[in-house]
Amino acid sequence: MLARLERLGLLSKTSEVQNLGLIMSLYMKIAADQRNDIDWDGALFDNKDKKTESVEVIVSDPSGPDGATKTATYKFCISNFDGIICAYANKYAIPLVGLDNIDELAAGCETDGVELPPDGCKTDPFDCVSGFVWYRDNCGRSASGRSKPKIGGDEYDITTMSSAERKAQSITGRDPLTKRELKMLKEGRIMQLA
Numbered sequence: 001m002l003a004r005l006e007r008l009g010l011l012s013k014t015s016e017v018q019n020l021g022l023i024m025s026l027y028m029k030i031a032a033d034q035r036n037d038i039d040w041d042g043a044l045f046d047n048k049d050k051k052t053e054s055v056e057v058i059v060s061d062p063s064g065p066d067g068a069t070k071t072a073t074y075k076f077c078i079s080n081f082d083g084i085i086c087a088y089a090n091k092y093a094i095p096l097v098g099l100d101n102i103d104e105l106a107a108g109c110e111t112d113g114v115e116l117p118p119d120g121c122k123t124d125p126f127d128c129v130s131g132f133v134w135y136r137d138n139c140g141r142s143a144s145g146r147s148k149p150k151i152g153g154d155e156y157d158i159t160t161m162s163s164a165e166r167k168a169q170s171i172t173g174r175d176p177l178t179k180r181e182l183k184m185l186k187e188g189r190i191m192q193l194a
Helices: 002-007 020-036 078-092 102-107 128-139 163-169 179-186
Strands: 052-060 069-077
Touching: 002 078, 020 078, 020 102, 078 102
Parallel strands: none
Antiparallel strands: 052 069
C-alpha cells in the first residue's frame, strides 16, 4: 500500500491521508509482535528468516520517449517489513505516532541496507495481488460451493439478520438486539458498550 501511495504522491507529512503515521506505526507493532511471538505457530517470520524476495517491477524510463517503461528487479526481505515501513517514514518525514513505544520500535528497526522500490515504479513491488488471490481462494467462502470464493460480506453482521436468525445464532437463544437498539440503528445512531 505504501508503494501505491508513493506512486500517487500521497506519502508526506502533509498528506491527505491523515492517519498515515498511525497506520504505519500499527503495522510496525504487528511486525515486532510477530517476530517476537515464538509461541504462536502461525508467526509470519522469525529473526532467523532473512529470505530475500525478488520481484520484477515496471518503472518509468526517463531516457526513453514520454511514457516509456522498463523492467527492473526489486529485492526485499519480508522479515524486515517494519524496517521498510520505517525507511518510508524517514524518506518522507512522516511522523510515527499513536503508540507509547513507537520511538523504541523505530530504533529497533533495521533500516541499514533497506532498499525501497525504485523511483517511478508503476507496478506493485511487494506482489500483494498474488497474496490477496491466495487468501481469497484459500480463506474465502462461496455461497453455493461452486461459485468463486469471496472475502467479506455481511454473513456475520447481526444488524442485517432477522430477529429469528439472531436468536438462532445467539448463545442464550435470545435476540441480542433490543427494540431500542434496533431503533437507534435505523436512526443512524451509534451504539457502544458503556
